Amino acid sequence: MYKTVLFFITFFYCTVGIPQHNIKVIHTGNMGVYITDGESSVLIDGLHEEYGPDYLFPTPEIVTKISSTYRPNAILFTHKHGDHFSEKLSKNYLKSNTKALIFGANQITQNFQEFKERVYTITTKNYQKQPHSFESIKITGVKIDHAGKRHRTIENVGYLIDFDNTKILHVGDTDWLEEINLFPRLHLTKESIDIAIVPYWMLLRKDATELLKKHINPKYCIATHISPRISQNDLQELKRKHPNIYFLTALEQQIQL
Ligand SMILES: [Zn+2]
Numbered sequence: 326m327y328k329t330v331l332f333f334i335t336f337f338y339c340t341v342g343i344p345q346h347n348i349k350v351i352h353t354g355n356m357g358v359y360i361t362d363g364e365s366s367v368l369i370d371g372l373h374e375e376y377g378p379d380y381l382f383p384t385p386e387i388v389t390k391i392s393s394t395y396r397p398n399a400i401l402f403t404h405k406h407g408d409h410f411s412e413k414l415s416k417n418y419l420k421s422n423t424k425a426l427i428f429g430a431n432q433i434t435q436n437f438q439e440f441k442e443r444v445y446t447i448t449t450k451n452y453q454k455q456p457h458s459f460e461s462i463k464i465t466g467v468k469i470d471h472a473g474k475r476h477r478t479i480e481n482v483g484y485l486i487d488f489d490n491t492k493i494l495h496v497g498d499t500d501w502l503e504e505i506n507l508f509p510r511l512h513l514t515k516e517s518i519d520i521a522i523v524p525y526w527m528l529l530r531k532d533a534t535e536l537l538k539k540h541i542n543p544k545y546c547i548a549t550h551i552s553p554r555i556s557q558n559d560l561q562e563l564k565r566k567h568p569n570i571y572f573l574t575a576l577e578q579q580i581q582l
Contacts, residue, residue, distance in 0.1 A: 347362055348582045352579075353391065354371075355370065356403070356524065360493060366396070369400075369484060370402055373408060384576065398462070400415060401495075403429075403484070415437070419440050426444075428447060428464060431448070431449075447468070453468075469497060485518070492520075514541065521543035528548055546571070
């Protein structure tokens, strides 16, 4: 009897979606994610203001929650566009959380000199990975070009977040950009990435599944930057094509992995 009970308990834990990584991801709007392993936490592209009807943004209530409840150890920004970043909200956050750090390209951090040694600038001169360790996490920034020719001067940075036993990639506003051979230059498959957070348009290509495997090879993938005005048909079609991918479409939507 004891053995049977043990068997069923083991079976239950192994099969019924008990989180393997102890990682919680909370959507804060557009590409914004708060990520925690229960000990350390980061917020990526999570402080921005209303930008237009195609972009979810954190409501004042969520901004307050970020500052008083979630309190990420570091706020990270992929680039300076208004659907990813607000200088005002970021400064407010750093003022009220006096140990928190900020990461970004120079186009972001040049406006934060008053916060001195809490500011980490990721250079975008080349594709060199730039690791920084603090407490129990390692944050590595790397240039990942912004999608679209008209945004060529925008410095976009991707982040690899190394929690204790989980590695997470957030790529910001990029695309496959084969014309500049982007992903082969980043050598991401050798990073053993557990969770990749990408803009949904990277999944629209017919060969998206192959590209994801060839260039990133994550265990899990989370799609973001989804317009609140997307038609239910288009969303269902995407979900049908990618049954193993999580789609962040609602504020404070949570994923546990
Ligand atoms: Zn952008």
